[in-house]
Amino acid sequence: MESVLSPAASVETRPRKKRIQAWKWAPYLFISPFLIIFCVFGIFPLVFSATLSFAQWDPAAGFSAIKWIHFDNYKFVLTDTWFWKSLGNTVYIAIASGLPQHLVAIPFAAFLSTVLRGRNTVLGAYFMPFITSSVAIALIFSSLFSKDFGAINAILMWLHGLPGIGMIFPDHKIDWLLDTSLVKPTVSFVVFWRYVGWNTVLYLAAMQTIPEDLYEAATLDGARTFRKFWHITLPMIRPMMFFAVSLTLINNLQLFEEPFILLGDNGGIGQAGMTTAMYMYRTAFYFSDFGTACAISWVMFIVIAVLSYGNHKLFALAGGKEE
Known part of the structure; x- marks a missing residue:
């Protein structure tokens, strides 16, 4: 059975099919900046970190100094x-x-x-x-x-000076950031x-x-x-x-x-x-x-x-x- 399209018409449809196939890649082209950034700053650091956890590396010596030590880390x-x-x-x-x-x-x-x-x-x-x-x-x-100059200690010292309730508050300045228990x-x-x-x-x-x-x-x-x-x-x-x-x-x-x-x-x-x-x-x-x-x-x-x-x-x- 012969085709209803003439040879000239079938030739004309070929560029159109190629254009349609080319447009299928357009969405990926538009999102490619995100994919590139995500791969460079997201996937690559994870993979490199997982790989490096099995190695010993001094970054000042470059990538050639990577030494594989398996599970020693x-x-x-x-x-x-x-x-x-x-x-x-x-x-x-x-x-x-x-x-x-x-x-x-x-x-x-x-x-x-x-x-x-x-x-x-x-x-x-x-x-x-x-x-x-x-x-x-x-x-x-x-x-x-x-x-010495914090507002917390100033308030506690003022409350200590109040009659009646002052005894429940400390009578000295507390070193909040240097006392290991605090x-x-x-x-x-x-x-x-x-x-x-x-x-x-x-x-x-x-x-x-x-x-x-x-x-x-x-x-x-x-x-x-x-x-x-x-x-x-x-x-x-x-x-x-x-x-x-x-x-x-x-x-x-x-x-x-x-x-x-x-x-x-x-x-x-x-x-x-x-x-x-x-x-x-x-x-x-x-x-x-x-x-x-x-x-x-x-x-x-x-x-x-x-x-x-x-x-x-x-x-x-x-x-x-x-x-």
Whole structure:
């Protein structure tokens, strides 16, 4: 059976098909800048870091100085007392600052959800520390916690001079940033102060999506405020709680800026406030041991991944379903 198209017409359709096939690559051409940047600054550092964790390398000597030592970096990290000390400091600060964030943010968000006038102003004031530079925050608190000229000690000394209640306050100036027993609580307070507003915004946004019909029905059944909060608000915001707790877990185990500015690059006296991220930084840029630093980063990746999975299972069990 002969074709209905003439030979001339079939020849004319060939360039058109080529143009159509060329246009199929147009979307990839437009997104290519992002793909190139992502590969250079995203994928390549991850792959290079994972590769370098199995090697010993002095960057000043160039890439030719890379020496493969297999799992020696990981063996060193897992037997290094300073790594475990920094990990202990990190976990302490993560728990001491992270747990109060949610214990305060949830009821405070529940209170703000019932307030209409001035709610945005109060919420904006609490959210301000989150968007403020962490360096500026750390510098401000380093001045507030100063032993001789800090406002915290000035207030405590003034309260000590009050009759009746003065005996419960210290009669001397406290060295908040040099006393090894107070370093971690001080850093934890700064981290708590910075992120409690962020979590409040998250929980308030989740609470505003709860249908009012549920509260009205509970009111008709005679439920009081606490029972409505416990049986309606908390179960309905559980997905947001999982999201917020996961973010807190990930961010606090990578804590760097606040202790670095408050305590210096060595984590204060006796490295009492040195986190794992600070130890990794010192290993790489002070001791030029980039292989061990990369191994530390991947060990922390595994720790965060395991804890995140545990957090997921915990919320799944709390929600009454096994996943």
